[in-house]
Amino acid sequence: MKKRSEYLALLKKRLELNWVDEGLLFQALTHSSFTYESRQNGIENNQRLEFLGDAVLELAVSDYLYRNHPGLDEGSLTKLRAAVVCEPSLARAARELGLGLCLQMGRGEERSGGRERPSILADAFEALLGAVYLDQGLARVGELAIQFLSPVIEDLLQGRLERDYKTELQELVQQRGGEQVQYIILKEEGPDHQKTFTAGVLYRGKLAGSGAGHSKKDAEQQAAKSALLNQGLQKKNF
Numbered sequence: 001m002k003k004r005s006e007y008l009a010l011l012k013k014r015l016e017l018n019w020v021d022e023g024l025l026f027q028a029l030t031h032s033s034f035t036y037e038s039r040q041n042g043i044e045n046n047q048r049l050e051f052l053g054d055a056v057l058e059l060a061v062s063d064y065l066y067r068n069h070p071g072l073d074e075g076s077l078t079k080l081r082a083a084v085v086c087e088p089s090l091a092r093a094a095r096e097l098g099l100g101l102c103l104q105m106g107r108g109e110e111r112s113g114g115r116e117r118p119s120i121l122a123d124a125f126e127a128l129l130g131a132v133y134l135d136q137g138l139a140r141v142g143e144l145a146i147q148f149l150s151p152v153i154e155d156l157l158q159g160r161l162e163r164d165y166k167t168e169l170q171e172l173v174q175q176r177g178g179e180q181v182q183y184i185i186l187k188e189e190g191p192d193h194q195k196t197f198t199a200g201v202l203y204r205g206k207l208a209g210s211g212a213g214h215s216k217k218d219a220e221q222q223a224a225k226s227a228l229l230n231q232g233l234q235k236k237n238f
Helices: 004-015 023-028 032-038 047-068 074-084 087-097 107-111 118-136 138-157 165-175 216-229
Strands: 182-189 196-203 206-213
Touching: 023 047, 023 118, 032 107, 047 074, 047 118, 047 138, 074 138, 074 165, 087 118, 087 138, 118 138, 118 216, 165 216, 182 216, 196 216, 206 216
Parallel strands: none
Antiparallel strands: 182 196, 196 206
């Protein structure tokens, strides 16, 4: 089996970047469990870069869809963007890049399958984009984001990926003159490195559906799916 350093070398080759500050790349690949277990001063995890990368990603995808799909109206663009930047799509791109094999993470997280956990992979992809943005600028990070997400976008346009239930639910509510739905976390179970979240979706103050997942985003998607499948809500209640 290859060492992490070998996978990291392959990632650098794939990115084809001349880093000004390569430390940003290492930070993007450092999971919070590693900094927690190592307890070494000066080691930063990728959470702040993930926050930045999330915003950069949304802009890059919005710009690409607007310029390349002039026939789509605002609603269709919004729905497509939501499906592109959702956790399963980002995790897929991260797997294609081999990010899971490049991550620094704690032993407990690794033993529990963290290198393949969709939420961790999606966060790492966003953190990587945040690092590229700081080091290379907006134009370059936009090119990279679309380069690695273009297969996802194509599959979505061809209807080959799982539906975005949250967007579908909100569209249904809006079509029927309703207000916004609200998502809440009903329950968290399990250790920090392997939590299961149960989310609920509220409509007019009542629980319309609930669902579980290993990340809050996934749990919310399952809650929205539950609400859509609830026949009572498909009728007058919506």
